[in-house]
Amino acid sequence: xxxxxxxxxARAAVATALAGLFTAALAAxxxxxxxxxxxxxxxxxxxxxxxxxxxAADGSGDHTGVQAAVDAVPEHSSERVTIRIKAGVYRExxxxxxxxxxxxxxxxTGDPRDVxxxxxxxxxxxxxxxxxxxxxxxxxxxxxxxxxxxxxxxxENSWKRGEHPEITSxxxxxxxxxGDRLVFHNVRFLGHQDTLYANSPDVDTPARQYYSDCYVxxxxxxxxxxxxxxxxxxxxxxxxxxxxxxxxxxxxxxxxPGQEFGFLFTRxxxxxxxxxxxxxxxxxxxxxxxxxxxxxxxxxxxxxxxHFREEGWIEMSSGHDWRRFQMxxxxxFGPGALVTEDRPQMDPADAAHHTAHAYLAGDDGWDPVRDxxxxxxxxxxxx
Numbered sequence: 604x605x606x607x608x609x610x611x612x613a614r615a616a617v618a619t620a621l622a623g624l625f626t627a628a629l630a631a632x633x634x635x636x637x638x639x640x641x642x643x644x645x646x647x648x649x650x651x652x653x654x655x656x657x658x659a660a661d662g663s664g665d666h667t668g669v670q671a672a673v674d675a676v677p678e679h680s681s682e683r684v685t686i687r688i689k690a691g692v693y694r695e696x697x698x699x700x701x702x703x704x705x706x707x708x709x710x711x712t713g714d715p716r717d718v719x720x721x722x723x724x725x726x727x728x729x730x731x732x733x734x735x736x737x738x739x740x741x742x743x744x745x746x747x748x749x750x751x752x753x754x755x756x757x758x759e760n761s762w763k764r765g766e767h768p769e770i771t772s773x774x775x776x777x778x779x780x781x782g783d784r785l786v787f788h789n790v791r792f793l794g795h796q797d798t799l800y801a802n803s804p805d806v807d808t809p810a811r812q813y814y815s816d817c818y819v820x821x822x823x824x825x826x827x828x829x830x831x832x833x834x835x836x837x838x839x840x841x842x843x844x845x846x847x848x849x850x851x852x853x854x855x856x857x858x859x860p861g862q863e864f865g866f867l868f869t870r871x872x873x874x875x876x877x878x879x880x881x882x883x884x885x886x887x888x889x890x891x892x893x894x895x896x897x898x899x900x901x902x903x904x905x906x907x908x909x910h911f912r913e914e915g916w917i918e919m920s921s922g923h924d925w926r927r928f929q930m931x932x933x934x935x936f937g938p939g940a941l942v943t944e945d946r947p948q949m950d951p952a953d954a955a956h957h958t959a960h961a962y963l964a965g966d967d968g969w970d971p972v973r974d975x976x977x978x979x980x981x982x983x984x985x986x
Contacts, residue, residue, distance in 0.1 A: 653683045657711075660691035669697045669708070669720055678702045685709060688756060690717040701747040701782065701804075710755035715791045715818075720744055721759035726797075727772030728762070735772065738797060742779035747804070752786045759793040776800045780830060785812040786971050792819045795842065801866070802828035806859040806893055811963050813971045824855035826866065827888060829896070833959045834868045835972065841875035841882045841910055850877040850910065854885030855919065856898040856930075864962045865899030865929075873902075873939065875910035882910045884946075886919040887928045899929045901949060901957050907939035915946040933957075 656672045657664035664687075666672045672686045683705045690712050697720055699706055710718035722743035727735050743760045746753075762775040777792050779800040792799045798821035803810035812832040819826060820840040826832075844850045853873070858865035875882060887898035915932075916925040931949040932940075942948060949957065959972045 653685065655685045655687055657687045657689065658693070659689040660693065661689075664689060668695055669693050670695055673697065673699055673703065673706065676703050676706055680705055683707060683750075687711050688718045688720075692719045692721060694721055696722045696743055696745075698745045699748045699751055699782075701749070704749040704751070704782070706748055707752040707754075708756060709753070713755050713789075715755050715757050715789055718756040719759055720756065721761050721793075723761040724775070725760075725762045725764075725767070725770055725772060726774040727770035728767075738772075738774040738776060739779060739800070741774060741797075742776040742800065744778045745781075746778065746785060747781045749782045750784045751782050752788075753790050754788040755790070757791040757793060759791075760795075760798065761793075762795075764795065780812055780828075781810055783808075783810045784969050784971070785810075787812070787814045787817055790814070790817045792817065794821050794825065796821065796823040796825065797827060798825040800828050801826065801830040801832040803830050803859075806896075809862065809965065811965060811969060813959070813963055815972075822851035824852050824886070824888070826853060827855035827857070829857045829859050829862075829865075829893070831862070831864050831962055832866050833962050833972075834866070834871055835959055837868070837871045839868065839871055839873045841873070841877055843875065843877040846881060847878055848881060850875070850881040852883040852886050852917070854900050855888040856885070856900045857888040857890055857893060857896045858899040859893065860895045860897050862897070862899075864957075866901070867957065867959065867962050868900075868902045869904050869959060871902075871905040873905060873907045873911070873937075875908050877910045879909040879938075880912050883912055883917050884915045884932075885930065886917050887923055887925050887930065888919055889923045897928055898925075901929075901931050901933065901954075902935060903933035903949070903954060903957065905935050906937040907935050909938040911939035911941070913941055913943050913945065915941070915943070 658666050658669055658672045660667055676684045679702055685707045687709055724736055724741050726738045726741045729735055744758050758778045760775040760777040764773040774797040775794055777794040777798045781802050781804045799819055801812055810830045812830055814834045814837055817837045820842055822842045822844050856865040889896045916930050918924050931947055933949040933954045963969055
């Protein structure tokens with residue numbers, strides 16, 4: 604077929620129409636608020652890639668509950684899926700299983716106080732079918748999927764021992780983690796005993812976790828487990844149990860034998876309203892299921908409140924003296940940063956190797972630290 608040239612008048616009309624379309628599109632772009640979605644799509648959180656699922660308690664999203672959104676994520680997906688959670692309190696247990704990696708949980712407002720995922724059971728709470736939940740089963744949220752990220756939200760176990768005097772097993776976990784390469788940023792972890800169970804699938808499988816600019820509170824062993832966990836620029840708050848002598852223990856690591864690193868707290872802030880000298884830094888946890896555990900924890904370059912005891916560390920059970928394990932401090936400051944025989948300091952040459960990068964690199968060179976915007980030590984996280 605022979606092509607005929609377009610007449611000049613027709614070309615001018617086409618140009619005018621295209622210019623009008625461009626002007627309309629530009630005007631729409633300038634008047635549409637950032638992050639506003641077109642009809643029929645979920646709005647995309649800043650920096651997210653891949654599918655976005657929106658959770659809203661008022662029914663304005665794709666799901667009204669967080670677990671329903673997790674259930675909607677395909678198994679074994681190599682594509683990251685973002686679950687955007689609108690403001691609200693979501694009272695439900697949530698499980699991210701190991702066959703659902705690459706999930707990001709993000710609070711829609713950017714303020715972690717606005718989005719709370721909570722539940723209220725303890726280790727001694729009776730199960731509907733008989734028995735009790737146990738420590739692991741008490742968790743409000745379980746994260747087993749590798750490469751899970753969470754930011755700008757709160758995880759809570761709202762169970763309180765004072766309201767249940769009939770229950771003697773008072774461990775109540777807010778989050779139990781067993782996945783690898785987990786990242787938490789601007790997240791609050793709320794509870795009392797055993798708030799954050801930083802664990803791994805088993806003693807032979809490492810699980811690395813990076814917590815930046817987070818807030819963790821509790822009273823007894825409220826950061827515990829066998830995972831490799833770095834707390835960078837976090838506030839670690841010991842609750843006041845009302846005692847003049849004993850207001851609990853911050854850490855209870857159960858590092859597997861032969862694992863080089865356990866817990867690292869760096870550039871963090873340890874706060875409390877408890878009386879001076881009534882809180883221990885921690886105690887080694889040697890479970891009966893892992894009698895050869897070698898608990899390891901280092902607190903370095905951090906501000907420490909006056910609530911800490913001169914002793915610092917104490918054994919959890921007879922026969923497991925904390926001095927046998929690597930429970931150390933380095934270059935801390937503040938009124939509770941004491942140097943005594945029972946507050947041993949790491950040698951500077953060793954401390955040079957105990958960095959967030961070294962703890963998290965593993966065999967694959969994982970480095971979640973590099974993109975972090977650093978904040979001053981002791982910036983409050985949101986009590």
